[in-house]
Amino acid sequence: MTIKINGFCETQFKKLEKTFQQNFTSGLEVGASISLTINGKYVIDVWAGHKDAAKTKPWEKNTIVPVFSSTKVMSNLCIHMLVDRGLVDLDQPVAKYWSEFAQNGKEELPIKYLLSHTSGVPGWDSLITQQDTYNWNKVTGLLAAQKPWWKPGTACGYHKFTQGYMVGELVRRVTGKPIRAFFTEEVAEPSRADFHLGLPIEYEAQEADIIPIFASDVQSVLPPPGTISARVLTNPVLDPALSYVKSREWLEAEIPSGNGHGNARSMARIGSIIACGGTLDGKKYLSSTTLEATVKEQFYGLDLVLLRPVRWGLGWALPSEEAPFTPNWKTRKACVGLGAGGSLVLMDLEKKLCFAYAMNSMSLKSFPNDIRTEKMCRVLYECLDEPLIKDK
Numbered sequence: 001m002t003i004k005i006n007g008f009c010e011t012q013f014k015k016l017e018k019t020f021q022q023n024f025t026s027g028l029e030v031g032a033s034i035s036l037t038i039n040g041k042y043v044i045d046v047w048a049g050h051k052d053a054a055k056t057k058p059w060e061k062n063t064i065v066p067v068f069s070s071t072k073v074m075s076n077l078c079i080h081m082l083v084d085r086g087l088v089d090l091d092q093p094v095a096k097y098w099s100e101f102a103q104n105g106k107e108e109l110p111i112k113y114l115l116s117h118t119s120g121v122p123g124w125d126s127l128i129t130q131q132d133t134y135n136w137n138k139v140t141g142l143l144a145a146q147k148p149w150w151k152p153g154t155a156c157g158y159h160k161f162t163q164g165y166m167v168g169e170l171v172r173r174v175t176g177k178p179i180r181a182f183f184t185e186e187v188a189e190p191s192r193a194d195f196h197l198g199l200p201i202e203y204e205a206q207e208a209d210i211i212p213i214f215a216s217d218v219q220s221v222l223p224p225p226g227t228i229s230a231r232v233l234t235n236p237v238l239d240p241a242l243s244y245v246k247s248r249e250w251l252e253a254e255i256p257s258g259n260g261h262g263n264a265r266s267m268a269r270i271g272s273i274i275a276c277g278g279t280l281d282g283k284k285y286l287s288s289t290t291l292e293a294t295v296k297e298q299f300y301g302l303d304l305v306l307l308r309p310v311r312w313g314l315g316w317a318l319p320s321e322e323a324p325f326t327p328n329w330k331t332r333k334a335c336v337g338l339g340a341g342g343s344l345v346l347m348d349l350e351k352k353l354c355f356a357y358a359m360n361s362m363s364l365k366s367f368p369n370d371i372r373t374e375k376m377c378r379v380l381y382e383c384l385d386e387p388l389i390k391d392k
Contacts, residue, residue, distance in 0.1 A: 071260030076315030120148025164257025195262035
């Protein structure tokens with residue numbers, strides 16, 4: 001059965017649209033959207049499928065969905081805007097702006113280590129609950145007080161939850177505003193992007209149902225107890241059925257690492273700010289000099305949480321031999337944000353393009369092992385006559 005693709009696609013990228021359609025015919029999707037911008041202008045904006053597992057509610061133009069850790073792109077953009085304004089220096093200690101952070105060996109820990117996942121604070125020493133993640137003062141207070149798990153800057157471990165809280169607290173300390181308010185006022189509203197940190201009740205009807213991974217599949221890939229990976233990925237313990245994503249408590253919470261809601265269109269819109277060197281539709285959000293510094297390699301090696309090699313910039317992942325989402329990964333000025341289940345926002349500063357993907361059918365695998373995004377990224381560059389081949 002051929003599924004109807006809605007929206008528009010320029011002729012040059014019809015092969016990418018076809019690949020998106022094949023994901024549905026192969027049974028890999030229930031509902032999803034992709035968007036591609038070049039020089040800040042949409043060349044693809046398509047969507048298809050359904051908002052629910054029963055396939056009774058069509059995925060519409062304004063349908064949005066939780067994109068989990070792809071949210072980090074939006075949150076980290078905020079701190080880079082403050083850097084550009086001279087209000088934050090990434091080489092300075094976190095404690096310069098957040099005095100309580102100067103405890104237990106973190107007195108000189110620079111902000112850049114938060115953004116490169118090398119701070120040694122990837123999780124909490126204390127056991128916390130799902131409910132605790134809604135309590136900003138509690139979770140940030142615990143992070144400020146604890147000791148790093150390794151000497152800062154010497155190792156890497158994905159800051160699944162903690163990056164957003166620590167970056168968000170810095171934004172709050174410097175601006176006096178919660179990061180959600182700063183993002184809404186300084187990024188989402190001026191760019192006219194339908195993306196939200198937390199979901200106001202008036203947008204709830206637009207939201208698609210998340211279709212989770214089977215609990216047994218999740219359990220099969222959990223790391224051994226007591227490892228750094230387990231200490232991050234299982235604290236807090238989350239319901240594998242993701243029942244909490246429909247609760248107003250979660251929807252109203254400020255969780256800058258993972259509680260973003262949008263679609264491919266809004267993700268590509270905001271990602272275009274980065275891809276286009278900080279200026280979109282004539283409005284300057286930050287300078288190209290500030291942005292180019294964010295795509296310089298900070299760490300490349302084994303991530304102690306993800307248990308695979310990762311190449312990190314400042315706030316986002318960079319293309320690597322293991323995950324070459326752009327051609328010429330060694331020299332390409334590009335970055336990517338990935339979310340649990342498969343969402344992706346790819347920003348290529350050289351091509352001034354942003355490709356985004358949002359879906360409701362979650363995959364256990366992530367790029368490059370999620371066949372959906374791997375194929376679409378490869379075909380995207382084929383459409384540009386630039387095959388995605390690993391550097392030797």
